[in-house]
Amino acid sequence: MSHQNLREICPCGFCRAKRIKQIKIEDQNVEVTAMFDQGYGAQICFSDGHDKGIFPWAFLKEFAKS
Numbered sequence: 001m002s003h004q005n006l007r008e009i010c011p012c013g014f015c016r017a018k019r020i021k022q023i024k025i026e027d028q029n030v031e032v033t034a035m036f037d038q039g040y041g042a043q044i045c046f047s048d049g050h051d052k053g054i055f056p057w058a059f060l061k062e063f064a065k066s
Contacts, residue, residue, distance in 0.1 A: 001066055003031045007046050009063070010053035 007030045009015075018025075027048040034045040041056040055063075 001063060003046070004028065006032070006044065006055075006063065007048070007050065010044075010050065011055060011059065012053040014052055015050075 004025075008025060025048070029047075031047045032044055033047050034051075036043040036045075038054050041054045042060065043051065043054050045051040
């Protein structure tokens with residue numbers, strides 16, 4: 001999976017609401033710009049400026065398998 005795929009499945013409330021409303025992310029060339037350890041997961045910052053999602057480690061482990 002790509003950085004774009006990771007951005008599309010961001011677990012934050014803002015992104016979940018967008019998925020429920022079936023609103024797509026506009027920037028199709030998103031890349032990860034930074035990651036910060038938050039204990040139970042990683043806060044991932046993207047090149048489109050989004051940095052609200054904290055991805056639990058178990059979630060990222062499953063993501064890496066696909």
